[in-house]
Amino acid sequence: MKTLRQSIVMPLLFAALGWCQTALKAVPGQSLSVAQSKASVQELLHRPADWNNVPLKRVSLNRTPPLYDTDEPAVLEVPSVDVRSARAEGKLLVQLTWRDATQDAANLAKVPATPPESRFRKLPTEADDRFFDAAAIMFPAKLASDLVAPSLQMGDNDRPVEIYYWNAARGAMVMEAQGRGTTRRTGQAFAADADYQNGEWTVTMELPDLPTDTTIAFAIWNGSQKDRDGRKYFSVWQLLK
């Protein structure tokens, strides 16, 4: 049996979110200026100083409403993410910086190439109840001719999205989706660099060379708050300029 929140309030809220995302495209404040960098992709990925002259945009984050009745409450403790973006060598580099008092990361052991049945020792599950910090950038999988953005809830049937997802334990992976609950890993990886210092994450991701006027959105997960799935912080669509 569904509760009132599940049956009426949530669909209304998501419908409202869906409407907002397309309407917001026209708002000038929701655009993101991309700098042209003289540095190489490798320098931008691994040398933080090369980002000093790139203008910063503080993007507000929203917290998804509680999705499940049995979920623990979450707070809006990551209110914004600072975004810098630059083009270099035919790639789009995006750097995300956000404050997070707890570093939820791990160096998970790499699975040996030999099959487990030929090894006496198998890798253990170190912990079953930890979740890791993560960040993602979402953009339309194909360029829209009608300038309508996909649904902010992981795209929709007509407008699939690509998601460049970075996780503090599992690394960078490309995902694709056509609506809520359809996200799947493509098996592809991408270049990313992450650093945690003084209660702040800085994650730089190498994206394809997305053209101007592409919509792009951001999401942040805080592992210590058991964030995973739609339990996260998210921005509305931004227009690349």
Added chain:
Amino acid sequence: MSKHQYAMVMDLNKCLGCQTCTIACKKLWTDRDGTGYMYWNNVETRPGLGYPRQWDRIGGGWKDGALQPSPLPTMDDYGHAWEYDYEQRLFEGKRKPVMPSPEPQSGCNWDEDVGGVNGDENYFFYLPRICNHCTYPACLEACPRKAIYKREEDGIVVIDQDRCQGYRYCIKACPYKKIYFNEVTGKSEKCIFCYPRLEKGEVNACAAQCPGRLRFVGLLDDPESPVHKLVLVHKIALPLFPEKGTQPNVFYVPPFNPPKRANYGKSILEDSRLPLEYLIYLFGPEVKDVITRLESELKKAQEGGRSEVLQLLIGRDAETRYRIRPQLVQIQLQGA
């Protein structure tokens, strides 16, 4: 609702606590990376902590049509794997005693044979546990990825490893805590009721290896199957914690224990060695009727009569204990 439903009945009076089922399952399914702590089948001493410890008290399941909250069990609840420091003794010339490290604090079958005390007598019994392949699986409802599904053809509940993203809402929702997270793969895993064996007409590995011959397997809706007879005809097998609302398809013949030492000849319900309250806690109030039925069957046999129920429970051969119907399940599915 699935077209058919495989079910298992375990006669707790015959369980030796030997863990052969546990090892059969482990060797077959959970001898991989990340699965060390997983026991899709485990046998725990009751009363006792269980595995993960206190699983029966931490939450999950259904109440009034809504999923109930539950924390995730931690590795402290499962117990951390330990190693023995043989190196120092055998190769480094130190002569310290070989000790486990880290110091064991908990684990699978941690409190084996501890049990409880009723008056002046110790009592315990063994409770083998697998996934209950519930008719209303809370895990399935909780998964936002729709990675868990109940097989239409035989009611077995499985996790699609391609769809699972390791969110672990299922582990929280399962009131029996029979789903485990594999941190190496980042996905959750559970008992699959040995469906690849059933599809070939072979019974589950845990049942096949059981020296006590306490497991009965078949389709609950097949009138000829032993599980149908034990659960629906003779009504002597009950699910565990029926109040959790998931309607399990694993059933137990409750321990038909003798009366206390000094009370030979008395009814079990008059002076039970196991406190009846504890059996009611595990199997619900219906356990009293089941014990009464079992007692009358026993009396019938003791007086020289023939008890069909006891003959079935003895389960002399595999044909009595198992009725696997791969053809029926497949034909019905093709016609669906």
